[in-house]
Amino acid sequence: MDLLLSPSFPSHVKTLMTKHHTPGLAIALVQDDTIHSAAYGYASLDPPEPCTTDTLFDIASASKSLTAAAVALLVEDHERFPEVRWEAKMCELLPEDFVMAEESYTRGITVDDVLGHRTGMPSHDDSYMGVRAAKPDNARSVTRNLRNLPVTKGVREKFMYCNQMYTVATHLVEHKTGQTFPDFLEERFFRPLGMESTNLQPGRARSKGLGERIATGYSWDEKEEEYIGFPPVESPEDQGAGSIMTSANDYLKYIRAIMNRSPPFTDAVYKGLLKPRTIQDPEGKDKLPFTSPVLYAAGWETVYYRGQEVVSHDGSVTGWGSTHFFLPGLGFGGCVFGNGDEAFLVAGVLMREFIDARIGVLEGERPDWDGILSGQEEDGDGDEEERLRRELCPGIEGEQEQELPLEGYVGEYHNAGYHSYVVDVKDGALFIDATDRSFACTMVFEHVCGQTKYLVKLRDFQDGGEDLVKAEFRLENERAVAMGLGLEDEMEELIWFDRV
Template sequence: MDSAHNDCRNPLDETFDALARTLLEEWHVPGMSVAVIDGDQTFAKGYGIAAFPSEPVTPETLFFTASTTKSFTSAAISLLIDDDEHARATSTQSSAAPQNEPLTWKTRLASLIPGDFVLSDSYATAHATVEDALCHRTGQPDHENSFGPSTTSVAAMVRNMRHLPMTSELREEFMYNNMMYTAVSHALETRTGENIGIFLRDRIWAPLGMTRTYWTLDDAIAAEKSGDAKLARGYAWDAGAERYVAEELPDFPAPSGSGAMISNVLDYAQWLKCMMTRSTPLSAAGYAAVVAPRIVIPVPGNNPFKGPNLYALGWFVDTYRGERIIWHSGGWTGFGSMMAFLPDRQWSFAMMGNTSKTSNYVQMMLYFRLLDQLLGTPEDERVDWNARWKRVVGERREASARARERLYPSVPVKPTPPSLPLDKYSGSYSHPGYGAMDLVVNGEGLVADRTAQEVAMEVKLEHVSGEFWLAFLHVKNRDDRDVQVVRAEFYISADGKAGKFGVEMEPRMGSDKIWFIRGDD
């Protein structure tokens, strides 16, 4: 690592330092690490607090890197494909040929994990390939709110997909889906008989010298206890109390290849150098496969780059001011990360922070400053990302505050009261894919505690009219102004009881609800 301030190429200068510290304070992010790789030089710094009260962030600090893990999962599959091709090429009459069917990007997932990989659509089940899963074109939305508790295994998460509605046809559109990376991880482990974390350690991390990268929280904590590493703690900002609140460290094995890794920016610098230089342990064919665009993203969402926006295998592929940029971000409870490389410039960066969402906002502001500096963007053509994100957040909060009028524009002046007394709606409801929704009376409304799920939340219901309600999806420690508000509804059965409860739990389903069936009668 070269962090010398007198190097003319060092972008992490005093001006950048000042901007980073200002943005961290303004957006309430305790700490962040940054690495910039320019050719054969790496510049890295830490800013702020890794763990209160006073543990500083350094370039060596460990963070959960969330969805940036996906690039490693696709790389692992490329190595397996290479292994398979080599084994078949070297097999002779005197040595038994491999018994498995050839592994390619076109291999059907159902053939790799039969019985486990089942979707709600039989055609998609039979034809979805490894490639389809890795480029998010299976027709299955993310169903993030269905993710189970910490006891959920990789195989169980894959098996749960059969209970989750699809919203598109196979290969019809881009639809980001974390569970598909879990399915690919399960396929890799089934084929190799080896945990994917061990596979990555032996085949990618160790060859690249990524000695401070871990697959499980237990491994990272063990490294911390031995003095080999310091693990950042995740936080959320409590605006009312004006203080940071510690988030529980994520400890959910089911995400697996979609987002399990824990690492630091120096190790990620080694990964980015590998990608920029197309060097081992990936083969030339493997490298070409993982960065080749597979699908157009029609709605950019939070993608800051102008279209066409593309997705490869674990990488977004975009263009900024004529330069190809290959990148991926990541976010999990208490953490946010971002990495990118410009292959034609041999330039890249990695950033890691210890809040969810706001870390990613700050990273975008910082990396555009780096990109604009690198590419010489005129000052009057640079986007003020700080102002833009403030506007986006403000508009979201305004929409949330107007949820009743926005979601139910035709409510009568005098709303119809519910058909039943409030306590008659309380009870145990369940959905085979989303699990339990146990509603209890809470003041003039109802509430369900789902804080044991990976996306820990309370679902709070507020009556609107008749059997129509507002559901406030209160993710743990999230600012009340940022709570997602959706429509909910009860169905009163012929016997006069609340037989089922529907709520808009998956945004890609639009107004279609996930229906939880009552089971306590």
């Protein structure tokens, strides 16, 4: 608490916010029965609205702890749901719906595996359809689509973060209870804990008259040196993986309850949630100073830092960033929420600074957390575009022109797991409008070599940020019959779509 209340702290926070382009930030801390909170900057820049500790933020993947907690309540309700156990097979709990691409995965994956990111399934984040689609996905359709998506590792072989498995977990909750997942959260967590401002999805918050308290999300345009603002996205297709709208003051009630194992958290629920399931980084590539390897539990990560157990989870999505944490041995915890792309980094720095202060690390012996975490973000492979070009076309020198007419590539391409993309021509280049996806974007193709191999710029629908992926066409008689896209980092091969 002393750090948060120190006279120099506000200027320190504002320096971090300026450096990492975070317009607004809200912090709440608890030590035993003592609570302090503070807010800085702006919830909205135009018109200017000050950020407060009651401002509502999209906390992104920090939401996963509530999904895991919802499942944990079912596990401990032996009277109503005796079949729901941590070690229960998902295919037995969701017959017909939970089917993987290979039978051994279908029959092998447990509740523990789903919540511990150890199913062998990579993210496949571009496979599910958002609210702008003609047929948006929901928790059941996301679950039923698993059978169409390739796995890349064996069950329990490797930690692979998979958002949609947390959506699958919400389908389990809905299937067993007969309630919608938002209603379950409200009945079992939000109302009992007095979290009157917390909801799943921004639309639900607005329907309760909380719209004016919702912060605007922001991305920083490096070229124009200005902020791009947008409201939080409605994304029921990824419920359970993110999209909890809450304030620092409200969410601290949840942190306090789980840390103190007070209702609805029994000792058994707490132990089930915090049981380590997966080593995230066995090779220690991202290991932090004085910190043990990170273990993934269920919606929480656990580490030991200078001998103290730290339980936490970050959240990051375009325009928003967050972290929440507690140290069970010291009765200390908190949350940090911000409305910027790098707000998760600011939150991570401040969390570690709060922990250093709480456990009494002398100022001269505290790591430079901003430098360390910023350095991790900046680490890369150099010129990504050149690297991808040479992977596509080894030995390529100079530019190779597009010679075949673009009309030969135009058409609809389908993959059972990823649905359909329509390739068109726009501004003299092959183009895909993928704004119907949950991760909405557009794609622009740039020819690299052979009239078949391309680099694709994926441009984020909200902030215009770009990623590069590889693409390839298969041609017959100078006409494209199939398209491959490098949409999954965990797969060496492309995702292939057949021309319809």
